[in-house]
Amino acid sequence: LRINLNNNSVMELKETLLKIKKELRKYIIVSIRVVYNTETYSNKNKNTIDELKEFYDTAASLGYKLSNNRYYNRSCEACCDEKVFYITPDLGIWKCINTMSLENGKIGYINENGDMIIDAKRMLEWYSAADCFDEETCVKCKRLPDCFGGCILHKSVYGKRACTPFDMTSLSYFYD
Numbered sequence: 001l002r003i004n005l006n007n008n009s010v011m012e013l014k015e016t017l018l019k020i021k022k023e024l025r026k027y028i029i030v031s032i033r034v035v036y037n038t039e040t041y042s043n044k045n046k047n048t049i050d051e052l053k054e055f056y057d058t059a060a061s062l063g064y065k066l067s068n069n070r071y072y073n074r075s076c077e078a079c080c081d082e083k084v085f086y087i088t089p090d091l092g093i094w095k096c097i098n099t100m101s102l103e104n105g106k107i108g109y110i111n112e113n114g115d116m117i118i119d120a121k122r123m124l125e126w127y128s129a130a131d132c133f134d135e136e137t138c139v140k141c142k143r144l145p146d147c148f149g150g151c152i153l154h155k156s157v158y159g160k161r162a163c164t165p166f167d168m169t170s171l172s173y174f175y176d
């Protein structure tokens with residue numbers, strides 16, 4: 001259950017989470033992120049990363065699991081972890097769908113027979129770009145546990161890490 005904080009209070013979050021039956025909550029993984037501004041989205045958001053603990057505590061106390069997927073806590077968190085990919089309406093198979101004009105994240109497609117056709121070269125390139133542990137600057141960087149090498153697409157397209165100034169947190173790992 002993905003929750004975007006955009007001028008939301010803890011009470012609002014609680015009211016929403018209480019709508020789901022108690023016995024089902026242990027099966028639901030909650031991912032909470034603060035909405036940030038981009039080139040095309042500009043809004044004054046009073047929620048900040050500093051208050052995430054309050055939101056996490058609320059979700060955990062109501063019986064939900066919290067997402068500690070390491071990729072969800074990256075820059076814009078849509079880049080998939082090992083077991084995840086996206087299927088687009090044209091039956092493309094993608095690892096990142098945030099910038100469709102840059103096809104480095106497209107690792108294959110589904111053909112007319114319903115078979116998955118994987119571009120192994122593209123897939124290996126993606127996972128290679130995802131692996132920040134082969135880079136000395138990342139391994140020595142104090143932000144590594146939060147950043148995890150940053151945007152995979154950026155690395156894949158430009159050959160270097162973005163080191164973005166986005167808010168990031170590995171706080172959710174402590175709720176496991």
Ligand code: SF4
Pocket residue numbers: 132137138139141142143144147148149150161162163164
């Ligand atoms: S901030 Fe830059 S150097 Fe540090 S872990 Fe992230 S990508 Fe690597």
Ligand code: SF4
Pocket residue numbers: 074075076077078079096097098099150151152153154
């Ligand atoms: S690869 Fe980069 S652009 Fe794509 S979802 Fe991840 S952080 Fe965002």
